[in-house]
Amino acid sequence: MTINTLHQAGSYKVQMPCLSKMERVIVGMQDPDMGVKMRNQRLLITVIPHAMTGSDIVEWLIQKFSISEEESLHLGNLIVKHGYIYPLKDPRCLVLRADDSPYRFQTPYFWMSTKWPAAELDYAIYLAKKNIQKQGDLIDHEKDYYNQLHKKINHTWDFVVMQAREQLRAAKQRRKGDRIVIECQEQTYWLVNRPPPGALNVMEQGPERGNCYTTRVQMTKNMDFYKREIEYCKKAMGRTRVKSSICLEAYLKFNEQYMPHDPIMSGCLPSNPWITDDTDYWSMNAPTVAIPTKLRVERWAFNFRELMGDPLGHIQFMEFLKKEFSAENLSFWEACEDLRYGEQSKIAESVDAVYQQFLAPGATRWVNIDSKTMEKTLEGIRRPHRYVMDDAQMHIYMLMKKDSYPRFLKSDIYKTLLAEAVIPPETKKRVFPFMRKQRHSSPSPALLLPSEQEPKGEDKGKNLTSGPSPGEEQS
Amino acid sequence: MCDQTFLVNVFGSCDKCFKQRALRPVFIRSQQLSYCAVCVALMAAEGLHENETLASLKSEAESLKSKLEEERAKLHDVELHQVAERVEALGQFVMKTRRTLKGHGNKVLCMDWCKDKRRIVSSSQDGKVIVWDSFTTNKEHAVTMPCTWVMACAYAPSGCAIACGGLDNKCSVYPLTFDKNENMAAKKKSVAMHTNYLSACSFTNSDMQILTASGDGTCALWDVESGQLLQSFHGHGADVLCLDLAPSETGNTFVSGGCDKKAMVWDMRSGQCIQSFETHESDINSVRYYPSGDAFASGSDDATCRLYDLRADREVAIYSKESIIFGASSVDFSLSGRLLFAGYNDYTINVWDVLKGSRVSILFGHENRVSTLRVSPDGTAFCSGSWDHTLRVWA
Numbered sequence: 001m002t003i004n005t006l007h008q009a010g011s012y013k014v015q016m017p018c019l020s021k022m023e024r025v026i027v028g029m030q031d032p033d034m035g036v037k038m039r040n041q042r043l044l045i046t047v048i049p050h051a052m053t054g055s056d057i058v059e060w061l062i063q064k065f066s067i068s069e070e071e072s073l074h075l076g077n078l079i080v081k082h083g084y085i086y087p088l089k090d091p092r093c094l095v096l097r098a099d100d101s102p103y104r105f106q107t108p109y110f111w112m113s114t115k116w117p118a119a120e121l122d123y124a125i126y127l128a129k130k131n132i133q134k135q136g137d138l139i140d141h142e143k144d145y146y147n148q149l150h151k152k153i154n155h156t157w158d159f160v161v162m163q164a165r166e167q168l169r170a171a172k173q174r175r176k177g178d179r180i181v182i183e184c185q186e187q188t189y190w191l192v193n194r195p196p197p198g199a200l201n202v203m204e205q206g207p208e209r210g211n212c213y214t215t216r217v218q219m220t221k222n223m224d225f226y227k228r229e230i231e232y233c234k235k236a237m238g239r240t241r242v243k244s245s246i247c248l249e250a251y252l253k254f255n256e257q258y259m260p261h262d263p264i265m266s267g268c269l270p271s272n273p274w275i276t277d278d279t280d281y282w283s284m285n286a287p288t289v290a291i292p293t294k295l296r297v298e299r300w301a302f303n304f305r306e307l308m309g310d311p312l313g314h315i316q317f318m319e320f321l322k323k324e325f326s327a328e329n330l331s332f333w334e335a336c337e338d339l340r341y342g343e344q345s346k347i348a349e350s351v352d353a354v355y356q357q358f359l360a361p362g363a364t365r366w367v368n369i370d371s372k373t374m375e376k377t378l379e380g381i382r383r384p385h386r387y388v389m390d391d392a393q394m395h396i397y398m399l400m401k402k403d404s405y406p407r408f409l410k411s412d413i414y415k416t417l418l419a420e421a422v423i424p425p426e427t428k429k430r431v432f433p434f435m436r437k438q439r440h441s442s443p444s445p446a447l448l449l450p451s452e453q454e455p456k457g458e459d460k461g462k463n464l465t466s467g468p469s470p471g472e473e474q475s
Numbered sequence: 476m477c478d479q480t481f482l483v484n485v486f487g488s489c490d491k492c493f494k495q496r497a498l499r500p501v502f503i504r505s506q507q508l509s510y511c512a513v514c515v516a517l518m519a520a521e522g523l524h525e526n527e528t529l530a531s532l533k534s535e536a537e538s539l540k541s542k543l544e545e546e547r548a549k550l551h552d553v554e555l556h557q558v559a560e561r562v563e564a565l566g567q568f569v570m571k572t573r574r575t576l577k578g579h580g581n582k583v584l585c586m587d588w589c590k591d592k593r594r595i596v597s598s599s600q601d602g603k604v605i606v607w608d609s610f611t612t613n614k615e616h617a618v619t620m621p622c623t624w625v626m627a628c629a630y631a632p633s634g635c636a637i638a639c640g641g642l643d644n645k646c647s648v649y650p651l652t653f654d655k656n657e658n659m660a661a662k663k664k665s666v667a668m669h670t671n672y673l674s675a676c677s678f679t680n681s682d683m684q685i686l687t688a689s690g691d692g693t694c695a696l697w698d699v700e701s702g703q704l705l706q707s708f709h710g711h712g713a714d715v716l717c718l719d720l721a722p723s724e725t726g727n728t729f730v731s732g733g734c735d736k737k738a739m740v741w742d743m744r745s746g747q748c749i750q751s752f753e754t755h756e757s758d759i760n761s762v763r764y765y766p767s768g769d770a771f772a773s774g775s776d777d778a779t780c781r782l783y784d785l786r787a788d789r790e791v792a793i794y795s796k797e798s799i800i801f802g803a804s805s806v807d808f809s810l811s812g813r814l815l816f817a818g819y820n821d822y823t824i825n826v827w828d829v830l831k832g833s834r835v836s837i838l839f840g841h842e843n844r845v846s847t848l849r850v851s852p853d854g855t856a857f858c859s860g861s862w863d864h865t866l867r868v869w870a
Contacts, residue, residue: 016776017756017757017776017777017778017802018776018778018800018801018802018820018821021800022800025800061798064797065796065797065798067798068837070839071798071837074821074822074823074839075800075821078821200842200843204862206624206626207624207626207642207672207690209690209713209714209716209734209758210671210690210713210714210734222529223528223529223532226529226535226536227532228710229539229540230532230535230536230539232748232751233536233539233540234539236750236751236788237539237542237543237546241546241547241550241786241787241788242550242786242787243550243552243787244550244551244552244553244554244784244787244789244791245552245553245558246786247769247784247786247787247791248553248555248558248559248784248787248791249558250767251555251558251559251765251770251812251829251830252558252559252562254766254767254812255811255812255813255830258810258811258812258813259811259813261810261811261854262809262810262811262813263810263853263854263855264570264810264814264850264854264855264856264857264870265565265809265813265814272855272856272870273593273610273855274573274610274855274856274868274870275573275870279610281855282592282593282853285853305724308724337680338681340680340726341679341680341681341683341684342683343683343699343700343701344700344701344703344705345698345700345701386705387744390744394725397724439610439611441608441610441611441613442593442608442610444591444594444615444634444651444653445589445590445591445594445633445634445635446634446635446636446650446651446652446653447653
């Protein structure tokens with residue numbers, strides 16, 4: 001092994017922390033007291049020491065990690081596929097069988113973390129050995145590799161053949177048992193490093209990542225980097241933090257509130273479309289449906305964000321504000337959202353439109369902002385940018401949240417919605433459950449014309465009829 | 476007789492301090508100047524001074540970091556699983572594959588749901604990006620990118636476009652068209668330009684802005700129409716692998732995770748890093764906000780998932796098990812935030828009880844790494860994509 005390979009192997013081990021973890025498991029398995037029960041295995045006439053059965057491995061994993069048999073078998077299989085354990089019977093097949101099939105531990109010399117990436121030269125020698133031993137013992141893909149390598153490293157081919165012959169000669173001098181073991185070990189190593197085409201390649205990685213270990217020249221850790229870190233730490237020291245007990249209580253409260261609304265946790269009525277193939281749940285909860293479900297209307301009372309986030313809730317809130325003569329607040333907020341998330345080229349235009357409609361003295365839909373914010377906003381409008389309305393928008397948002405929203409929840413509109421909301425009946429179990437219900441397709445959102453999409457502008461009520469909108473599935 | 480060397484002392488005006496002194500020749504950037512002995516000594520010391528400064532900065536940063544950890548620890552008076560003892564334990568959990576989407580000829584790397592709760596877009600190693608109606612398993616659109624390893628894809632909020640990118644270092648937006656005469660690739664818009672691979676992308680609240688994360692260590696916000704860079708986010712010390720936008724009322728922040736083991740929370744307006752968390756032991760592959768927006772979860776190559784609370788400013792839970800030794804590639808919460816679904820490189824999906832910290836269930840089915848996992852917008856199911864060329868919808 002050259003030093004270069006060592007370094008690469010080292011960095012590989014760090015890049016794949018799973019390898020060191022697997023090795024820890026393997027070491028644990030080999031513990032004389034707590035490890036897997038080992039016995040001598042008879043392979044035809046030869047006796048191979050230190051072997052274990054597949055079921056013993058599975059059992060040990062179950063005991064050690066307190067997991068199910070399925071999971072233990074899965075984990076064991078992965079360990080075998082990475083070449084840390086190899087089968088004695090049927091050694092070409094790296095699969096863990098939970099029966100009395102014999103297995104042995106791979107020698108650390110051939111561990112993935114020690115000897116990776118596999119050298120072309122070593123593979124050539126291995127294939128040459130196989131070729132010399134039994135003429136034509138190479139399997140198809142091995143034959144291809146052999147020919148490929150023969151062309152590629154032709155200049156050292158004599159060396160390859162010589163090495164192969166030497167290794168074979170040395171092997172003949174060993175006991176049969178040792179010879180079989182070493183052959184198996186080597187074969188396993190190459191099965192992992194040069195899997196046959198179509199077989200799973202466990203060592204495959206994605207595109208290389210430039211993490212701290214592979215970046216040899218650490219350009220970033222210069223003075224600027226540390227100065228930024230120091231500045232960040234100083235700022236972070238001063239931030240207000242909330243006690244854990246308070247923060248964590250919030251999770252419990254959130255969980256309690258939302259649990260009944262979580263289809264995976266609590267199911268959904270009439271039924272989960274993915275399970276029953278029945279799309280009623282989706283049509284009943286369409287963005288703009290005539291009569292919303294009870295759960296949906298209840299959710300609007302959780303917080304202002306829920307109400308605003310639901311298109312139907314949003315529309316109902318607008319209706320309520322119209323009654324209170326403060327609908328311009330919501331319209332202003334919507335216009336500011338459009339500005340914030342709008343096209344860069346249209347910013348100046350949007351800012352002007354917002355100003356004309358909502359902020360200019362004598363504007364048709366003038367919004368009531370405190371003088372300080374108004375002053376700051378008007379100043380900012382001189383150099384319009386996408387966030388120029390942020391302060392004003394926040395002011396109006398908080399106004400709606402603290403003032404209009406609580407009144408909405410107490411209003412007749414909301415109370416009526418809640419009273420008229422439906423609780424869908426559970427889908428009756430089909431008489432012939434094995435016959436799959438036909439799965440209806442739905443029109444793609446991409447087919448809808450822009451005007452039929454989420455309505456923009458002040459009057460969201462305009463485009464919508466009382467029934468489902470044209471793009472939605474008819475129930 | 477030996478040669479004798481003479482030291483010639485030149486007297487004159489020093490090139491640095493201009494005082495009349497005995498001068499010595501010095502070379503600065505291949506130019507010969509004459510400095511007095513005092514200035515020479517000062518120059519030599521300056522070089523030393525710069526090194527000292529770097530070392531002292533490093534130690535200052537380190538000591539501040541540990542002080543910061545102390546401050547954070549002061550307010551940590553209880554653990555999440557202790558508080559969660561009052562919560563009822565979850566019963567038996569049964570989730571099955573309800574749909575299998577076959578059609579990618581190679582590893583599936585990324586997927587995203589459409590707001591209509593049934594359509595998804597997925598991308599793969601061979602450059603194919605497919606839009607499916609996953610309910611019927613029909614393919615609706617397909618486009619082949621000019622690059623391989625398309626590691627990021629996203630569905631636009633309107634459902635009318637998709638964005639994707641990967642080894643081409645770009646993020647491109649394709650408007651979805653059903654017009655048979657139109658080639659989808661023809662209307663392609665190149666929006667983002669990075670100097671390394673694109674690892675993640677996401678639309679903001681509209682079709683007109685895209686947030687991207689890249690292997691060049693930065694995140695960036697772009698205007699789709701013009702391709703203009705609106706804001707860039709610098710601070711990660713290595714590749715950024717993932718990002719997620721906060722579901723907050725003000726819609727101003729997002730979190731990113733990278734190969735430097737850090738998760739950073741950013742202010743989209745100013746480009747500043749607001750908070751930073753560094754407790755993972757390896758690359759962070761995936762970050763996802765808790766539904767309330769007060770916390771986020773991360774999945775990493777160190778085989779753990781962790782929950783970070785933004786108000787407490789610390790890690791509040793670790794989801795790990797001794798028998799899980801392969802990295803978590805992708806995480807997402809169920810609608811109520813009670814369950815955390817995590818896809819792993821050992822081909823399984825583990826379901827965690829977020830509050831109690833225990834594993835609820837393990838799902839088998841994929842035959843290679845699970846590379847991507849997202850819960851549907853209405854929480855009725857989740858979809859996982861894998862290197863085994865398939866996507867599965869579980870419910």
